[in-house]
Amino acid sequence: MSGYGRGRRWAVLAALVAGLCALPAVVAALPADDADVPATALRDAVLASAGVGFSGYAVSAGGLTLPVSDQLPAVADLLSDRVQLRVWWRGEDEHRVDVVTAAGETGVHVDPAGTWTWEFESATAERTGPAPLALPAPPDLVPAALGRRLLSEAADDELSRIGARRVAGRDALGLRLVPAAPAASVARVDVWADAATGLPLAVQVVADGASVPALDTRFLDLDPTPPPAAVVAFTPPDGARVRPGRDAGGLLAEADRRLTAVPLPAELAGLPRRTLAGAPSSVGVYGRGVTLLAVAPVPARLARGLQAAVRASPDALVDRRGVRLAAGPLGLMLVERPGRGTYVLTGTVTLDALAEAAGQVPGGAP
Amino acid sequence: MIGTELRKTFGRPRTWVTIAVLNALPVLVAVLLRLTDLAPRPGEGPPFLSAVLTNGALFPLAALAIVLPLFLPIAVAVVSGDAVAGEAQAGTLRYLLARPVGRTRLLVAKLVAVMAFVLVTVVVVALVGYAVGSVLFEARPAAGTSVSGTSLTTEELAGRTLLAIGYVAVSMLGVAAFGLFFSTLTDSPLAAALGALAVLVTSSLLFTLDAASPIAPYLPTRYWLAFVDLFRDPVLWRDVVRGLALQGVYVGVLLTAAWANFTTKDVTS
Numbered sequence: 001m002s003g004y005g006r007g008r009r010w011a012v013l014a015a016l017v018a019g020l021c022a023l024p025a026v027v028a029a030l031p032a033d034d035a036d037v038p039a040t041a042l043r044d045a046v047l048a049s050a051g052v053g054f055s056g057y058a059v060s061a062g063g064l065t066l067p068v069s070d071q072l073p074a075v076a077d078l079l080s081d082r083v084q085l086r087v088w089w090r091g092e093d094e095h096r097v098d099v100v101t102a103a104g105e106t107g108v109h110v111d112p113a114g115t116w117t118w119e120f121e122s123a124t125a126e127r128t129g130p131a132p133l134a135l136p137a138p139p140d141l142v143p144a145a146l147g148r149r150l151l152s153e154a155a156d157d158e159l160s161r162i163g164a165r166r167v168a169g170r171d172a173l174g175l176r177l178v179p180a181a182p183a184a185s186v187a188r189v190d191v192w193a194d195a196a197t198g199l200p201l202a203v204q205v206v207a208d209g210a211s212v213p214a215l216d217t218r219f220l221d222l223d224p225t226p227p228p229a230a231v232v233a234f235t236p237p238d239g240a241r242v243r244p245g246r247d248a249g250g251l252l253a254e255a256d257r258r259l260t261a262v263p264l265p266a267e268l269a270g271l272p273r274r275t276l277a278g279a280p281s282s283v284g285v286y287g288r289g290v291t292l293l294a295v296a297p298v299p300a301r302l303a304r305g306l307q308a309a310v311r312a313s314p315d316a317l318v319d320r321r322g323v324r325l326a327a328g329p330l331g332l333m334l335v336e337r338p339g340r341g342t343y344v345l346t347g348t349v350t351l352d353a354l355a356e357a358a359g360q361v362p363g364g365a366p
Numbered sequence: 367m368i369g370t371e372l373r374k375t376f377g378r379p380r381t382w383v384t385i386a387v388l389n390a391l392p393v394l395v396a397v398l399l400r401l402t403d404l405a406p407r408p409g410e411g412p413p414f415l416s417a418v419l420t421n422g423a424l425f426p427l428a429a430l431a432i433v434l435p436l437f438l439p440i441a442v443a444v445v446s447g448d449a450v451a452g453e454a455q456a457g458t459l460r461y462l463l464a465r466p467v468g469r470t471r472l473l474v475a476k477l478v479a480v481m482a483f484v485l486v487t488v489v490v491v492a493l494v495g496y497a498v499g500s501v502l503f504e505a506r507p508a509a510g511t512s513v514s515g516t517s518l519t520t521e522e523l524a525g526r527t528l529l530a531i532g533y534v535a536v537s538m539l540g541v542a543a544f545g546l547f548f549s550t551l552t553d554s555p556l557a558a559a560l561g562a563l564a565v566l567v568t569s570s571l572l573f574t575l576d577a578a579s580p581i582a583p584y585l586p587t588r589y590w591l592a593f594v595d596l597f598r599d600p601v602l603w604r605d606v607v608r609g610l611a612l613q614g615v616y617v618g619v620l621l622t623a624a625w626a627n628f629t630t631k632d633v634t635s
Contacts, residue, residue, distance in 0.1 A: 009629065
């Protein structure tokens, strides 16, 4: 009798544990409702979602080991680590994105007149004005913003539908972008957009030849209602150190004055030259969509630092054209022109395309 | 029976010695900070410790963060591991069960006593932390700053500190449940406590491994530090809720396992 009762009790326990263990798998296997939406229509819905207000919690996992981590630690961390983001979005020029860490937080509060960046650990609030170009910041990793940016210049024939899945408990329609340019180092970009609002809920960027995404960012929670303005706004608290942030606009103007403009060709590695608002005139930008290449002359001091950082990597390729390195889909090449300074070529193009472009810039070895 | 177990737990000098030893570390840290004025650099060391030099009112939280990773779980593992195995080792379990009470009730009474120990310990650490913080540092109880950079009123800060104390206490329930379960498996309190600690060390180690990320949400220590989320603005409930639910699952499963094992166990000592 006792043995029977004992067996029954352990059976109850086994059933309880089995049920609990199966629960996550059952929730994950809940089917998503797909909708018969063509790829181009889905892209248009994504691009039209810029005005949708929402709040949510997202996680971004980056696998880009940038060789310039000494100069740009914040950018390198953002693209190489797992980053947890709390997002309140009222619009492109009014949102708040907090990078949440176990013991602290960095909050980026964007308003039409500029950006407050709050860092809890140092109790510092930095104010920067609006700039046409800026380094990657936490808001750039929000799936909604990143998905719209990556699809903004996608051509119709580069897009296809890839079914549907559940993201953040919502039905998300899949859209795949495969760049057409032969120089592209991005194999594909998968965007999962909310069926109801068009908001991108998850984005995966996979580099050419890679099996895991170089960047994977997704919402875990999403509330598609606009958050109150009071949550997004920021006023430095008492006792905080308040200081002006780095003036990106001034830096760009300074770069424009100091760098010597070099006549760059109209096409590099098969990519046509384009204009980019805010870029200094000495910097050449080529390509479209997710296949972009930038060419810039760099001052000797910066060039030496970059050379050292790139050459220190065991993956660096060195030949007569220069030294080049790939970090996921991001390529970087330094081309020394005897007596005429150094070029840096960087972008989402293959190392072969970088080498080809290096031979086409004025003064580069053919 | 619960009253008897509570009296037994809090009547033992070693319970209070454990609590005193547990408070020694935060007090030592506070004295060293006061003497050297060398707070950990922002982002390093236990949460809230870097902010203590400017606001002593935050020291209860820093004190909890100091004891949370190791000292507190060790104390809970020792006390819970002793719950049943200690009686068996001392030869008193037989006599305890000779009374007309069910074994299930005894198990529940033991768990309640361990839970009371956890709660008293956490509250004492917070109170000693507040006293030490107020005496050694400049306390600014008028207002505080949330992790998100917004101002918190005294009431908000006090309310969130109380929630944090409650959350840390609940976080220890998983350890207590492991200790209690192992305590029904063996007659050695040391083996039961070490078993519970082995689970915690394994959990803490796996949590740092990327390869273990698929199972990370189910590790018993995964959400321990989520009490920091109570000081964000708005409060980030996500991990707090998950932490509470996870501890509930561990307590439920392990208590069921302890019950399944203990109710028909041959008690010879």
